[in-house]
Amino acid sequence: MPSKGGDPGLELTRYAEGPAGEAWALAMRLFFTSGKPRFVAVGQELDLSPPQGHALRLLHAPRPMGELARMMHCDNSNITGIIDRLEERGLVRRLVAEHDRRVKLIALTEEGERIRERLSRAIAQPPEALEALSPSDQRTLRDILRRAVGE
Amino acid sequence: MPSKGGDPGLELTRYAEGPAGEAWALAMRLFFTSGKPRFVAVGQELDLSPPQGHALRLLHAPRPMGELARMMHCDNSNITGIIDRLEERGLVRRLVAEHDRRVKLIALTEEGERIRERLSRAIAQPPEALEALSPSDQRTLRDILRRAVGE
DNA sequence: CAGCAAAGATTGATGGGATCAAATATCTAG
DNA sequence: CTAGATATTTGATCCCATCAATCTTTGCTG
Numbered sequence: 001m002p003s004k005g006g007d008p009g010l011e012l013t014r015y016a017e018g019p020a021g022e023a024w025a026l027a028m029r030l031f032f033t034s035g036k037p038r039f040v041a042v043g044q045e046l047d048l049s050p051p052q053g054h055a056l057r058l059l060h061a062p063r064p065m066g067e068l069a070r071m072m073h074c075d076n077s078n079i080t081g082i083i084d085r086l087e088e089r090g091l092v093r094r095l096v097a098e099h100d101r102r103v104k105l106i107a108l109t110e111e112g113e114r115i116r117e118r119l120s121r122a123i124a125q126p127p128e129a130l131e132a133l134s135p136s137d138q139r140t141l142r143d144i145l146r147r148a149v150g151e
Numbered sequence: 152m153p154s155k156g157g158d159p160g161l162e163l164t165r166y167a168e169g170p171a172g173e174a175w176a177l178a179m180r181l182f183f184t185s186g187k188p189r190f191v192a193v194g195q196e197l198d199l200s201p202p203q204g205h206a207l208r209l210l211h212a213p214r215p216m217g218e219l220a221r222m223m224h225c226d227n228s229n230i231t232g233i234i235d236r237l238e239e240r241g242l243v244r245r246l247v248a249e250h251d252r253r254v255k256l257i258a259l260t261e262e263g264e265r266i267r268e269r270l271s272r273a274i275a276q277p278p279e280a281l282e283a284l285s286p287s288d289q290r291t292l293r294d295i296l297r298r299a300v301g302e
Numbered sequence: 303c304a305g306c307a308a309a310g311a312t313t314g315a316t317g318g319g320a321t322c323a324a325a326t327a328t329c330t331a332g
Numbered sequence: 333c334t335a336g337a338t339a340t341t342t343g344a345t346c347c348c349a350t351c352a353a354t355c356t357t358t359g360c361t362g
Binding site: 020021120121130139141144 | 168296
């Protein structure tokens, strides 16, 4: 079964085993053709690199640097630079935690909150492929994913 | 509804509208907590950066540089370096297209094919959250996503 | 209390990636 | 043949990832 057109899919299903594997392959395809490009595009409009955008999204509540690093699956020292640049732009502030003066809590400024809001809204927009599903399929999809994620 | 634990979710559902939006938010959460980390980890084992891995996966058939660039949503000039490094490692070859000597077709070497195979297999493995679903949910999920992607 | 190991964050070095402008080689139309 | 378009490359600049080393602060232990 050769793929159609320009093969926009990542030829993922070839290696998938079982229904879960196939579903996962299709989901990743959706993400790579829709999700990631949009994330990058929206980030560019707001002049945010993907890691900066990611960090901003995680900051709906103040967090220590180390927690950010863990959540972003990257090294501690990496976060320093990302936060540096966000701080220079006034989107973020470093607060010293009073219970432990080693840790710095990163908090959004008002401007940062505004940008985060816009970013989140744009990213939450589902791709057309999902919007085009029947309402019943949409609900079923949501319900199954809720069960998967354990919500 | 404050999130539980360390808030591994990206607080995505707050901005989602409608079932499709919620489903999308859940899918992205799955991707960010499972998919991307695994992609990066598997890449590290094989000593491939994420873009190198991505490019390799797209090369199940020889492609011109420009086509790779379009598929990876990046600038043409970007691909040059990525392919340079893959070529230095002997995973890839540049072939001059005979119908147009401007274009270079990128083809996997045998070693490249082996690596690509291992990468693809590892990535195709669905996250536990999906494996844990009932077989019926798994099938339904796959079917809905097939409809969405239009397969 | 003194000393010391561990934890949180930063710095510096190195290499890869994104983006943009400019250059090169080739093709195609007229 | 020539002008313009196309595919790729180069160079410059910035950002990100990773690792080792450093600094401060904490908490433990004798």
